[in-house]
Amino acid sequence: xxxMPTRPLRRAAVTLALPVALVATWWFTSAGSQNFYFxxxxxxxQTFGKLWFSANALHDVVPSLLRLSVGYIAAALLGIAIGIxxxxxxxxxxxxxxxxxxxRAIPPPVLxxxxxxxxxxxxxxxxxxxxxxxxxxxxxxxxxxxxSLDEVLAEVVRSYRIGAFARLWHFVLPxxxxxxxxxxxxxxxxxxxxxxxxxxxxxxxxxxxxxxxxQRSFAIPEMWSGIILLGIIGxxxxxxxxxxxxWLLGWYHGLRQSQRAA
Amino acid sequence: xxxxxxNVRARRSARTIVWLQGLAGLVGFAAxxxxxxRTGLVxxxxxxxxxxxxxxxFKEIMTAEFWTALSDTLEAWAIGLVISVIAGTVIxxxxxxxxxxxxxxxxxxxxxxPIPSVALIPLAVLxxxxxxxxxxxxxxxxxxxxxxxxxxxxxxxxxxVARETARSYGLGAWAQIRYVVWPTTxxxxxxxxxxxxxxxxxxxxxxxxxxxTQGLGKEISDTESGGAVAIMYAYVIVAxxxxxxxxxxxxxxxxxxxxxxxxxxxxxxxxGG
Numbered sequence: 001x002x003x004m005p006t007r008p009l010r011r012a013a014v015t016l017a018l019p020v021a022l023v024a025t026w027w028f029t030s031a032g033s034q035n036f037y038f039x040x041x042x043x044x045x046q047t048f049g050k051l052w053f054s055a056n057a058l059h060d061v062v063p064s065l066l067r068l069s070v071g072y073i074a075a076a077l078l079g080i081a082i083g084i085x086x087x088x089x090x091x092x093x094x095x096x097x098x099x100x101x102x103x104r105a106i107p108p109p110v111l112x113x114x115x116x117x118x119x120x121x122x123x124x125x126x127x128x129x130x131x132x133x134x135x136x137x138x139x140x141x142x143x144x145x146x147x148s149l150d151e152v153l154a155e156v157v158r159s160y161r162i163g164a165f166a167r168l169w170h171f172v173l174p175x176x177x178x179x180x181x182x183x184x185x186x187x188x189x190x191x192x193x194x195x196x197x198x199x200x201x202x203x204x205x206x207x208x209x210x211x212x213x214x215q216r217s218f219a220i221p222e223m224w225s226g227i228i229l230l231g232i233i234g235x236x237x238x239x240x241x242x243x244x245x246x247w248l249l250g251w252y253h254g255l256r257q258s259q260r261a262a
Numbered sequence: 263x264x265x266x267x268x269n270v271r272a273r274r275s276a277r278t279i280v281w282l283q284g285l286a287g288l289v290g291f292a293a294x295x296x297x298x299x300r301t302g303l304v305x306x307x308x309x310x311x312x313x314x315x316x317x318x319x320f321k322e323i324m325t326a327e328f329w330t331a332l333s334d335t336l337e338a339w340a341i342g343l344v345i346s347v348i349a350g351t352v353i354x355x356x357x358x359x360x361x362x363x364x365x366x367x368x369x370x371x372x373x374x375x376p377i378p379s380v381a382l383i384p385l386a387v388l389x390x391x392x393x394x395x396x397x398x399x400x401x402x403x404x405x406x407x408x409x410x411x412x413x414x415x416x417x418x419x420x421x422x423v424a425r426e427t428a429r430s431y432g433l434g435a436w437a438q439i440r441y442v443v444w445p446t447t448x449x450x451x452x453x454x455x456x457x458x459x460x461x462x463x464x465x466x467x468x469x470x471x472x473x474x475t476q477g478l479g480k481e482i483s484d485t486e487s488g489g490a491v492a493i494m495y496a497y498v499i500v501a502x503x504x505x506x507x508x509x510x511x512x513x514x515x516x517x518x519x520x521x522x523x524x525x526x527x528x529x530x531x532x533x534g535g
Contacts, residue, residue, distance in 0.1 A: 015369040018369065018370045037385075094284060095286060095287040098285075098287055099287045099291045101506060103502070105502050105505025106498060106502035107463055107479075107505060110478075110497075113471070113483045113486035113487075114498060116486060118308055189376075192378045197380055197471065200472050201472060214384065223384050227381045227382065230378060230381035231378075233378075235377065237376070238375075
């Protein structure tokens with residue numbers, strides 16, 4: 001995409017130069033900082049090591065990530081499963097599209113108070129919030145993807161009387177997958193927001209809960225180390241997402257590239 | 263002539279049917295929300311019948327609190343969005359126009375972008391409590407990247423021949439941006455604004471729910487903890503309507519600003535994704 005310098009050593013240098021410079025600036029300008037809110041990076045990193053490489057990690061990080069993965073995967077499966085029939089039938093689509101657009105437009109964090117009514121303050125509520133927040137981008141993008149399937153291919157599949165399952169697996173799902181992944185990517189960032197906010201709002205464990213505790217008790221280096229941990233989780237999840245996308249959609253990006261070159 | 267009018271008429275009636283089907287869907291959804299609590303499938307304590315919610319909504323619209331909450335939410339949303347659009351555009355064009363800058367900043371941008379903005383909540387609370395600045399930090403951090411990334415794509419998409427031509431004709435840096443870079447970038451920028459507008463609303467409401475800054479989100483969490491369930495749902499509906507208006511408005515703006523652009527003229531959906 002970007003014309004990177006070819007030699008690997010130079011490439012590494014160019015990639016790392018600015019991040020290293022920024023971290024170094026933070027390190028040196030904050031060294032010996034007396035500002036209560038902005039402690040030195042050194043003390044933040046020391047706290048980070050103590051805090052997250054211990055039993056705390058099990059107590060706070062594991063429940064958060066479990067709730068996120070259960071909610072996100074359920075939302076993805078449901079969104080695709082509902083999106084395919086809706087996208088395939090014009091009448092169903094016309095009937096449901098305004099309702100779905102409305103449900104998608106509700107900012108997901110307002111679901112937290114609503115679901116507390118139904119499911120209390122426990123794990124079910126938090127996983128449900130993530131399901132209900134993440135499902136709409138997947139669903140609507142699946143609908144759009146199924147709708148824009150290649151018509152000639154659809155006719156071919158029909159004239160060869162290819163069975164329903166084979167049609168789904170070899171034609172509908174691959175054809176709609178670029179759009180489905182667009183939806184999944186949007187949902188991932190919504191899911192992370194909801195994971196954190198639902199724990200800040202009402203919880204007894206989780207990263208969001210820990211962050212609020214540190215902030216309320218003015219444990220500032222701990223709070224900063226929690227912020228850094230959340231940042232790292234965000235980055236790692238997006239790297240995992242990209243790896244899966246590259247694996248499943250490699251054919252599509254290759255196709256696009258060769259089309260563009262032609 | 264008669265053939266073409268017939269065509270137009272047929273298309274118009276087809277559109278009316280789609281519209282009516284959508285309306286039927288909405289009415290059906292409202293009916294479902296009425297029937298489910300009335301039959302006791304879901305306790306009306308948790309989900310009051312739709313008619314009760316509508317009555318609560320109309321009562322709420324008459325109060326001053328409603329309009330204050332609404333304008334607080336919209337204010338934070340608009341200020342945050344404008345700042346991130348301007349910053350994203352200026353920085354995006356500056357970085358995108360220079361090969362060296364683009365290569366050097368690439369890794370940093372890819373690194374900072376996936377950091378969830380809600381991670382900044384505790385810091386915002388410490389610095390600003392539940393003032394509007396807290397909301398703005400979250401809104402700007404989340405929506406800035408949406409704009410920046412799209413502008414970077416756009417600047418990269420500039421036709422090299424056009425760029426070389428402009429340079430050969432001796433166009434200055436400013437004229438090159440105005441007549442070569444800007445028209446190519448604009449469709450990408452509009453995509454960025456559309457995405458940023460939706461994200462900004464989500465983060466504005468997030469901040470109201472999570473750190474009690476004034477606005478619709480705070481009303482929703484207050485009415486929930488106060489047990490005023492019908493009013494809570496009324497606010498949820500209002501939040502949804504605002505969301506729909508933001509989405510439709512952004513799409514309309516996009517179509518209007520890009521009316522000259524081939525992608526809109528040919529009605530090709532979704533530039534850039």
